[in-house]
Amino acid sequence: MGLMNAVDPRVGATAPQDKGVFEVWRAGPPGAPPTPLVFASPHSGRLYPDDMMSAAALDAVSIRRSEDAFVDDLIADAPGHGVAVIAAHVARAYIDLNREPFELDPAMFADELPEFARARTARVAAGLGAIARVVSEGQEIYRRKLMFAEARKRIEGAHRPYHRALEALIAEAQAAHGFAILVDWHSMPAAAAKAGGRERPSDIVLGDRFGAACAGVLPTRVERELEALGYRVARNTPYAGGYTTEHYGRPQRRTHALQVEINRALYLDEATLAPTSGFARLKDHIAQLTRTLAAADWSALKAA
Numbered sequence: 001m002g003l004m005n006a007v008d009p010r011v012g013a014t015a016p017q018d019k020g021v022f023e024v025w026r027a028g029p030p031g032a033p034p035t036p037l038v039f040a041s042p043h044s045g046r047l048y049p050d051d052m053m054s055a056a057a058l059d060a061v062s063i064r065r066s067e068d069a070f071v072d073d074l075i076a077d078a079p080g081h082g083v084a085v086i087a088a089h090v091a092r093a094y095i096d097l098n099r100e101p102f103e104l105d106p107a108m109f110a111d112e113l114p115e116f117a118r119a120r121t122a123r124v125a126a127g128l129g130a131i132a133r134v135v136s137e138g139q140e141i142y143r144r145k146l147m148f149a150e151a152r153k154r155i156e157g158a159h160r161p162y163h164r165a166l167e168a169l170i171a172e173a174q175a176a177h178g179f180a181i182l183v184d185w186h187s188m189p190a191a192a193a194k195a196g197g198r199e200r201p202s203d204i205v206l207g208d209r210f211g212a213a214c215a216g217v218l219p220t221r222v223e224r225e226l227e228a229l230g231y232r233v234a235r236n237t238p239y240a241g242g243y244t245t246e247h248y249g250r251p252q253r254r255t256h257a258l259q260v261e262i263n264r265a266l267y268l269d270e271a272t273l274a275p276t277s278g279f280a281r282l283k284d285h286i287a288q289l290t291r292t293l294a295a296a297d298w299s300a301l302k303a304a
Helices: 062-066 148-177 217-228 243-248 278-295
Strands: 022-025 037-041 084-088 180-188 204-207 233-235 255-263
Touching: 022 148, 037 148, 037 278, 084 148, 148 180, 148 243, 180 243, 204 217, 217 233, 217 255, 217 278, 243 255
Parallel strands: 037 084, 037 180, 180 255, 204 233
Antiparallel strands: 022 084, 204 255
16 A cells, blocks of 8 residues: 555564554564553554545645544553553554444445445444544545445455454463453543543543453553552543454453543644653653553453
């Protein structure tokens, strides 16, 4: 696929055919991860393929408003603490890796979608299906209707390879430790952090699908550590977890998934999409949290 220039290209290892779509940073040799932890950043990609931009109505700056900008950089220290990381390169607006692959809006396409497409979901109705119709401010992304073949290309070329790699990391953790802990990292607009009628906006929102995606000990521990670092933490409001948390969070199968949403006001100028002076402090705190989680005794999750 033709790609626009990358910002801060990562170093790491992926299969050659996936270069440009995502990257995996391993904490150790394949098959023997030192901890059961896997971190994912599906929305921080900042590569916009040429086939998308040729159909786009937005300029290169406006189209970036949906990015979870620099979240991949915030968690980049994790492999040094024994945590495997998978981070998207390709942009969320191109293909949303935190959606079901065929969660598509029929109104966006010139031809008919197959019967198996999931067209009637709340996310599709909001314009934020696997192929987004709008960026975060509600601006329409495309100046023309797409063809289903274009969606299939994005799904087969990016969504499926990313999730195959994520599944492999989880399987490695399971094989080595008897369980796996997936933490799916995101950022949220400062306006969204005020949801729920709170006087003060949340700094971090933990989403566990209201307890369905992981054993309670996981969000409880993460919440405690974040509060000790001085952050205001909420659970499941306004974000309870997306496709990744729902799909992989199977505590009965000893796979525990937790979504973490970070208030962008902590580290980002949302107008310019440039990191602020708070970036370094937040990154250091995430490294502290990661170190604590990597060293924790999670044996109770084997029986969860």
